[in-house]
Amino acid sequence: MMNDPIVEIRNIKKSYQRGSYVIPVLQDINLDIKNGEFMALMGPSGSGKSTLLNLIAGIDKADSGTIRIEDTEITTMSETELALWRASHVGFIFQFYNLIPVLTAYENVELPLHVTSLPRRAWRTHVEMALRIVNLTHRADHYPNQLSGGEQQRVAIARALVTDPTILVADEPTGDLDRTSAEEILDLLERLNAESKMTIIMVTHDPRAAGKAHIISHLDKGILYNADTQAAP
Amino acid sequence: MLILKLLLRNAFRHKLRSFLTILGITIAILAFGLLRTVLTAWYSGIDASSASRLVTRNAISLAHPMPLSYKEKIRMIDGVKAVTPGWWFGGIYKDRKNFFPNFAYEPATFLEMCPEFLLTPVEKMAFIKDRKGCVVGRKTAARFGWKVGDTVTLDGTIFTGKWDFTIRGIYKGRDKNTDETQFFFQYDYLNEKMKKTVKPRADQVGFFFISVKDPDKATDVAIAVDKLFKNSYAETLTESEKLFALHFISMMEAIIVAIQIVSYIIIIIIMAVMANTMAMTTRERIGEYAVMKTMGFGGRHIATIIFGESFVISALGCILGIALTFPAASIFSRTVGSTFPEFIIQPKTIYLDIAAALIIAFISALFPTWQAINIRIADGLRRIQ
Ligand SMILES: Nc1ncnc2c1ncn2[C@@H]1O[C@H](COP(=O)(O)OP(=O)(O)OP(=O)(O)O)[C@@H](O)[C@H]1O
Ligand SMILES: [Mg+2]
Numbered sequence: 001m002m003n004d005p006i007v008e009i010r011n012i013k014k015s016y017q018r019g020s021y022v023i024p025v026l027q028d029i030n031l032d033i034k035n036g037e038f039m040a041l042m043g044p045s046g047s048g049k050s051t052l053l054n055l056i057a058g059i060d061k062a063d064s065g066t067i068r069i070e071d072t073e074i075t076t077m078s079e080t081e082l083a084l085w086r087a088s089h090v091g092f093i094f095q096f097y098n099l100i101p102v103l104t105a106y107e108n109v110e111l112p113l114h115v116t117s118l119p120r121r122a123w124r125t126h127v128e129m130a131l132r133i134v135n136l137t138h139r140a141d142h143y144p145n146q147l148s149g150g151e152q153q154r155v156a157i158a159r160a161l162v163t164d165p166t167i168l169v170a171d172e173p174t175g176d177l178d179r180t181s182a183e184e185i186l187d188l189l190e191r192l193n194a195e196s197k198m199t200i201i202m203v204t205h206d207p208r209a210a211g212k213a214h215i216i217s218h219l220d221k222g223i224l225y226n227a228d229t230q231a232a233p
Numbered sequence: 234m235l236i237l238k239l240l241l242r243n244a245f246r247h248k249l250r251s252f253l254t255i256l257g258i259t260i261a262i263l264a265f266g267l268l269r270t271v272l273t274a275w276y277s278g279i280d281a282s283s284a285s286r287l288v289t290r291n292a293i294s295l296a297h298p299m300p301l302s303y304k305e306k307i308r309m310i311d312g313v314k315a316v317t318p319g320w321w322f323g324g325i326y327k328d329r330k331n332f333f334p335n336f337a338y339e340p341a342t343f344l345e346m347c348p349e350f351l352l353t354p355v356e357k358m359a360f361i362k363d364r365k366g367c368v369v370g371r372k373t374a375a376r377f378g379w380k381v382g383d384t385v386t387l388d389g390t391i392f393t394g395k396w397d398f399t400i401r402g403i404y405k406g407r408d409k410n411t412d413e414t415q416f417f418f419q420y421d422y423l424n425e426k427m428k429k430t431v432k433p434r435a436d437q438v439g440f441f442f443i444s445v446k447d448p449d450k451a452t453d454v455a456i457a458v459d460k461l462f463k464n465s466y467a468e469t470l471t472e473s474e475k476l477f478a479l480h481f482i483s484m485m486e487a488i489i490v491a492i493q494i495v496s497y498i499i500i501i502i503i504m505a506v507m508a509n510t511m512a513m514t515t516r517e518r519i520g521e522y523a524v525m526k527t528m529g530f531g532g533r534h535i536a537t538i539i540f541g542e543s544f545v546i547s548a549l550g551c552i553l554g555i556a557l558t559f560p561a562a563s564i565f566s567r568t569v570g571s572t573f574p575e576f577i578i579q580p581k582t583i584y585l586d587i588a589a590a591l592i593i594a595f596i597s598a599l600f601p602t603w604q605a606i607n608i609r610i611a612d613g614l615r616r617i618q
Contacts, residue, residue, distance in 0.1 A: 051611075059527055059610040080531065087529025096617050098524045102242035107235055114235060115529040 006167065006199050007033035007056060012065035014051055025051050027222040029065070033167075036197040038190070040210035043219035049203040050171055052219065056201060057090045057169045058082045070166050087115040091160030093170035097152040099144040105155045106131070106140040112163050130158035134188060150181030157188060161198075168192070170202040174209050186212045236534060240541035247514065251546060254510045258550025258593065259557065261503035262586050266558035267565060268496040269582040275489060277410045277577075282474040285448040286346065287455050289441040290477075292468040295321075298437035299467045301424075306461060307441060312454045314446045317342040318420050318438040324387030324396060326377065333373045335387065335416035337423045338442065340366075346444040349407040350415075356381070356402030364422050366401035370413035374403045392423065394430075409577070443471070500589045508597040511543050515601035522605045523613025532606040536598075539605060543598035544591075551590030555583060 014026040025048040033039055041049050054060035055067060058074045059082075066075045069089065077085060099108045109127045118126065131137045134154035144152050153173060160168055170189070174182035190212050192198045202213060210216050218225040245251050289307065291297035307316045320337040340361045344350065352360070352368065360366045369379060379385060379400055387396045398418055406413045428435040445454045455471040462469045472480070515522075522535050558578055566576035 054611050057527075059614075083526070083529045083531055085529075086527065092524075092527050094524070094614070094617075098520065098614075098617060100239065100521055100524075102246055103235070103239060107238070110235060111525070112528040114534075115531075 004035050005032035006035040006037075006070055007031070007201070008066075008068040009056070010066045010068075012052075012055060012067065013063045014048070014055065014060075015063060025222055026055075026062075029222075029224050031217065031224060031226065033199065033201065036193070036199055037215060038193040038200045038213045039202070039215045039217060040213035041201065041203045041217050041219060042205070042207075042210055045205075047219040048222050049219050052224075053169050053171055053201065053203050056167070057092065058086050083115075087112065088117070088163055089166040091163065091165035091168045093153070093156055093160050093168065093173045095172040095175040097144070097149070097156045097176075099152055099155055099159070101144050104141050104143055105136060105147065105158075108144070108155055109158045109162050112159060116163050118163075126162050126164075127158075130162040131155075133161060133192070134158045148181070149177050150184055153177065153181070153185050154188065157185070157192075161192070166199065168198055168200045170200065172203055172205065174204065174206060182206070182209065236537055237541070240538045241545060243514070243518070243538065244542045244545040250510060250513070254507060254546055255550045255553070257503055257506050258547055258590065259553040261499050262551050262554025262590060263557050263561060264499050265496050265589060266554065266578065266582055266586050267561060268492050268499075269585055270558075270562055270576060270578050272489060272492055272496075273579050273582065274576045275485075279475055279478045282478050283347075283349075284473065284475070285445050285451060286474040287443040287445065287451060287458070287471050288474055288477040289443060289458055289469050289471040290439070292459075292470040295440070297467070298434075298439055299441070299469065301436040301438050303438070303441065303462065303467075303469075307443060307458055310454060310457050310461065312445050312447065312450050312457070314444045315342050315346055316441055316443045317346065318440075319343075319442050320391075320420065320423060320439040322387070322392065322418075322423070323390040324392075324416075325390060326385065326387055331377070333370075333376075333414045333416055334412075335418070337420045338417050339420050340368075340417075343417065343442065346442065349411045350404040351407050352402045352404050356404075360401040363399060363401055364419055364425075365397060365399055367398035367416060367418035368402040368404055369400055369416045371403055371405050372413040373416060374400070379403070392427070392431075392434075394426075500593065504593045504596055507543070507547065507593050508600070510546070511539070511597040511601045514542065515539060515605055519605060519608060519613050520617035523608065523610050523616070526610050526613070535605050536602045539602045540594070540598040543594040547590045547594035547597075551586060554590075555586050558582075558586075 009029055009031040012026055012029040013024075015022050015024040017023075029052060041053065043049050051060065055062050056069070058077070062075060066073055068074070072085070074082065074085060099105075100111065103111065106127060109130050110123060113123050113126060128137065131140055134157050136151060136154050136158065139147060139151060139155075144155070147155065157173075168189075173189070174185050177185065186209055189200055189202065193200050200213075202209070204210050215226075289299075289303075291299050301318055304316055304318055307313060317339040322335045322337055324335050325331065326333070344352065344357060344360075350368070350370075356368070360368050367385070369385075374380070381400050381403060383400045385398050385400060387398065389396055404413070424435060427437075443454070443458070445451050451473060455473070458471040459469050522538075525534065562576060562578050
């Protein structure tokens with residue numbers, strides 16, 4: 001199990017059109033991520049890290065190439081199919097937490113369950129479980145603006161976990177946090193990976209954060225340098 | 234449930250902005266409702282007019298009289314039940330602003346023709362017997378504090394001089410839209426005074442009020458009347474009471490059309506304000522909608538949230554606006570007094586208010602929703618940074 005690739009990326013190309021210019025962002029990306037892996041994706045700003053992460057998470061479309069996740073090819077799915085697929089297979093963690101300000105921590109965690117097939121009576125246990133994992137049960141009724149940055153990011157992690165996703169993607173999850181809070185978040189992700197065998201793909205600038213991962217890949221000018229093939233220039 | 238909570242909380246996220254928008258809608262709905270009520274009040278007299286009554290006037294214009302001798306001739310026409318001579322008296326009580334319509338009629342015939350003016354038999358008899366007697370509508374009596382037995386003096390405008398009347402009855406309207414502001418007195422009183430003072434105006438009539446036996450034959454009777462006086466020195470024009478009233482109103486058509494246009498412009502203006510509010514809130518929340526779309530929420534959910542927010546704000550403004558229309562209308566009708574026979578907020582006006590609010594909510598949410606649904610998730614997320 002542990003050695004089956006859960007994410008299989010083949011010949012992915014992505015470019016953006018800006019006026020009459022075509023900006024190539026990703027050039028022929030190939031990547032396998034094994035089940036239960038904790039991978040860090042590093043690289044300079046503008047190298048295409050977020051773009052690649054978005055493709056893996058199914059919120060953006062590649063120009064060509066294929067992405068398979070758990071034997072499902074997501075590159076050929078329609079928008080509606082993708083939305084449904086994301087709801088049950090992907091958990092997102094953003095740099096700026098992106099909680100809904102008018103919903104409490106509990107409600108924020110509950111939100112993604114609305115688009116899953118999980119029966120309503122099971123929601124409470126799921127939400128409570130997710131809040132327990134991030135150790136915020138006592139702050140369930142608090143609104144995001146009553147929580148610290150680190151706490152908000154923990155709520156966001158609970159929100160990403162609550163649907164029991166296949167993969168967890170995080171785009172600079174510690175980018176907006178002080179060192180202690182960042183440490184906490186990274187420990188939490190590490191624990192999730194170690195104890196629940198959660199597959200995590202994390203984009204980061206911070207070498208210390210990347211240090212927690214098992215594998216570090218580097219993106220530079222749209223070319224991926226896998227850690228096991230070579231070190232970044 | 235959570236979606237409902239979310240849209241409700243979204244609606245009041247920006248307290249001041251929501252408050253101002255709701256206030257704007259409230260005022261717009263209030264103004265719209267009042268203008269609509271003015272319009273319906275204008276037409277209410279027409280709806281109250283009877284199908285079985287005709288008005289005959291001089292074909293040249295209302296200002297030209299006809300001889301009293303026409304009365305007997307009209308009565309002889311087949312299908313005519315009763316006929317009374319009438320004058321628009323145009324008398325003023327103390328001050329011009331105290332306007333109310335006042336007419337001279339033959340009392341017995343007139344009361345029989347107009348069963349919608351309710352008087353007790355005692356009042357009726359007293360009015361018919363007293364040459365200087367008059368009957369006045371309940372609203373006008375209340376306005377000036379008049380009671381039966383009081384003497385009222387009107388200043389004549391068309392018929393100059395001071396005219397004293399004794400109130401012999403105060404009538405109530407049979408129907409909701411019966412005009413309760415009128416004042417009428419005996420034709421003979423007026424005519425006799427003319428005989429003594431302005432000889433040429435004696436035995437003249439401003440209009441004839443005719444009731445017919447069969448309302449379905451009213452048109453035939455009207456044609457017969459006009460045919461009878463064809464080629465005489467005072468040719469006549471006979472039309473139904475309704476048409477006659479419409480004729481009166483058509484003189485004010487420009488004002489009515491203007492009011493109509495203004496009422497819709499108010500709605501369009503507030504629609505622009507509301508659309509701006511919705512565009513602003515949606516622009517601010519585009520990142521949140523992108524996050525929700527990331528989780529798998531579809532266009533249906535996003536549309537529910539944005540439309541819901543728009544409807545909540547609009548509904549609140551609408552409810553407040555309608556609630557305020559009632560006291561505002563009663564203040565308004567007290568101020569303008571008897572300009573309108575009735576000033577009642579019609580159910581139709583309320584329905585129009587609600588329809589306007591729904592349209593405001595719908596149109597305002599349309600474009601922001603389209604935007605929020607169609608923005609690429611990745612672009613929406615980038616907006617957050
Ligand atoms: N919608 C878009 N239209 C045009 N260009 C875009 C768009 N999105 C991204 N790009 C460009 O694609 C390139 C890669 O962007 P991406 O966000 O993936 O970089 P990144 O590695 O995540 O950078 P950072 O570390 O700053 O987050 C950048 O040059 C960016 O300007
Ligand atoms: Mg990025």
